[in-house]
Amino acid sequence: MLFRIDASNGLPIYDQISRQMKFAIAHGALRSGELVPSVRELAQRVAVNPNTVARAYRDLQIDGVLEPLRGEGLRVTAHAVDVCQRERLSLLKERLRGAISECRLSGLDTPQIRELVDAVLQDTAVNGTS
Amino acid sequence: MLFRIDASNGLPIYDQISRQMKFAIAHGALRSGELVPSVRELAQRVAVNPNTVARAYRDLQIDGVLEPLRGEGLRVTAHAVDVCQRERLSLLKERLRGAISECRLSGLDTPQIRELVDAVLQDTAVNGTS
Amino acid sequence: MLFRIDASNGLPIYDQISRQMKFAIAHGALRSGELVPSVRELAQRVAVNPNTVARAYRDLQIDGVLEPLRGEGLRVTAHAVDVCQRERLSLLKERLRGAISECRLSGLDTPQIRELVDAVLQDTAVNGTS
Amino acid sequence: MLFRIDASNGLPIYDQISRQMKFAIAHGALRSGELVPSVRELAQRVAVNPNTVARAYRDLQIDGVLEPLRGEGLRVTAHAVDVCQRERLSLLKERLRGAISECRLSGLDTPQIRELVDAVLQDTAVNGTS
DNA sequence: GTGGTCTAGACCACC
DNA sequence: GTGGTCTAGACCACG
Numbered sequence: 001m002l003f004r005i006d007a008s009n010g011l012p013i014y015d016q017i018s019r020q021m022k023f024a025i026a027h028g029a030l031r032s033g034e035l036v037p038s039v040r041e042l043a044q045r046v047a048v049n050p051n052t053v054a055r056a057y058r059d060l061q062i063d064g065v066l067e068p069l070r071g072e073g074l075r076v077t078a079h080a081v082d083v084c085q086r087e088r089l090s091l092l093k094e095r096l097r098g099a100i101s102e103c104r105l106s107g108l109d110t111p112q113i114r115e116l117v118d119a120v121l122q123d124t125a126v127n128g129t130s
Numbered sequence: 131m132l133f134r135i136d137a138s139n140g141l142p143i144y145d146q147i148s149r150q151m152k153f154a155i156a157h158g159a160l161r162s163g164e165l166v167p168s169v170r171e172l173a174q175r176v177a178v179n180p181n182t183v184a185r186a187y188r189d190l191q192i193d194g195v196l197e198p199l200r201g202e203g204l205r206v207t208a209h210a211v212d213v214c215q216r217e218r219l220s221l222l223k224e225r226l227r228g229a230i231s232e233c234r235l236s237g238l239d240t241p242q243i244r245e246l247v248d249a250v251l252q253d254t255a256v257n258g259t260s
Numbered sequence: 261m262l263f264r265i266d267a268s269n270g271l272p273i274y275d276q277i278s279r280q281m282k283f284a285i286a287h288g289a290l291r292s293g294e295l296v297p298s299v300r301e302l303a304q305r306v307a308v309n310p311n312t313v314a315r316a317y318r319d320l321q322i323d324g325v326l327e328p329l330r331g332e333g334l335r336v337t338a339h340a341v342d343v344c345q346r347e348r349l350s351l352l353k354e355r356l357r358g359a360i361s362e363c364r365l366s367g368l369d370t371p372q373i374r375e376l377v378d379a380v381l382q383d384t385a386v387n388g389t390s
Numbered sequence: 391m392l393f394r395i396d397a398s399n400g401l402p403i404y405d406q407i408s409r410q411m412k413f414a415i416a417h418g419a420l421r422s423g424e425l426v427p428s429v430r431e432l433a434q435r436v437a438v439n440p441n442t443v444a445r446a447y448r449d450l451q452i453d454g455v456l457e458p459l460r461g462e463g464l465r466v467t468a469h470a471v472d473v474c475q476r477e478r479l480s481l482l483k484e485r486l487r488g489a490i491s492e493c494r495l496s497g498l499d500t501p502q503i504r505e506l507v508d509a510v511l512q513d514t515a516v517n518g519t520s
Numbered sequence: 521g522t523g524g525t526c527t528a529g530a531c532c533a534c535c
Numbered sequence: 536g537t538g539g540t541c542t543a544g545a546c547c548a549c550g
Contacts, residue, residue, distance in 0.1 A: 006231075007460075009231075010228045011232075013460070014549080019236075027236070027237045093249065096246060096247060098140060100254055102222065102225060103222050103226075106150075112160055117244070117247050118227060120227050120230050124234060142524080142526085143525080168538080170536095182526060200533095200538090201309065218536090228522070264495065266491075269491075270400070272533070273534080273535085280495065283496035311535060315535085345425075349477050351507060352489070352506060353510055357514060358399065362409075364514060365394065367416075377478065377507050381461070381487045427529075438542085439541060439542045440542095445541095447523085456540075458524095458550095460522085462521090462522065462523095463521090463522055506550060509541065521549105522548100523547105523548090525545100525546080525548100526546080526547100528544090529537100529540080530542080531542100534538085534539100
């Protein structure tokens, strides 16, 4: 599983981690029942503070995506896939909506916004993360 | 000039103010040489603390968009239009880029993203601001 | 009499006016008994708000440099020359002291400061005002 | 690192703080990569409101001298030394230029100004800060 | 713990 | 009247 933390993302790191983990589950890269990396290991891998990973994992437990397995770590829950697939689009839409509503507020009309989106899509086409 | 402050925007209020003022200038709603509303007046209009407006105005001075007219107030600079028009798209693109790059990261391909954008565009078509 | 108002001087306009008037008197360009320009006229000449000139004149009256001549305007007092010549150096020294003390604070030693002063003296040698 | 705030400096406190920090960096007293004192600590040390220190630090971020280390504090950037050394002389020269141009305006010639500077240099030689 | 945001209110400088 | 500075203190986000 690959995590890409982007400091200029606008989202806090713990959100980036939890969201990407949800995306991975929705996408099938991480299956129900599997153990996720330990806090320490993931923290080292993405080079962030363990507290940050812990917070992401805590949020994922609250969302019912992860559950503790006594003494072994955290496991993807049985219904995590449903949750994550359902949430995936809404998370993304919500964020898009914020950006697009500001476009409208700045006076752009729908075709202009679509044009701008296409420009960004091209910019991010090849190496599409940052 | 209309200001819409959205507490759940993600952006701090002073940023919303300065960005919207840039958009208004880029759009021609506010012209070079005009005085902007006084700190106190705008603060009252958008129902925020004068300090918050003052910070937005200060940021706009740093960006060269406003200039002080001693004892009279703040004036839109001569080259503000250039600055704002140049910045408008980049500010919006930067925000779109964050959202779109996360879409890619979540496994969506370009057509899927475009589809999602269209859905959001429809959602925000009529009462599109917040 | 020539006035040069420099917005980037650091000093408020009314101070620039009153100080330059003192310098003019110290220098003999303006003599005891002479009437100074009216508030309106000087305001127009240097393109500032009449209130600003009025404030400068008020300060000069407080300092005993100008005195009102009923119905005619303001006149340079008899002892103005003494006052202005005495003040001239101290006003200039006080200002230099502020700049030089910051140089020391920044870690420059005396020869380095002298070198810096020489550089500024060269820069301002030809057209020496701004 | 030593900070000397002088209320009668003419410069606002936050400027005095940011300028002295730049001088400290230019001088090597503060190195790239080091964490600067926390807002709260410095505020207490120089006995000003934390907001005032925060503003100085924010200005230093805008100038690219400091960068945030999320949750840890503010760090001197890698290129801060370049920036600060380049700025140091220009900041000081700018202030000297204002004082010296006024000397010229008052009718002093170059040797007279140099003489006046020497007088000030002597006055400020021993306990030279305020 | 860190910095950032925001509010409330006082005071000053300038015009 | 204008903007600018500073203080005091609350709250939040982040690690």
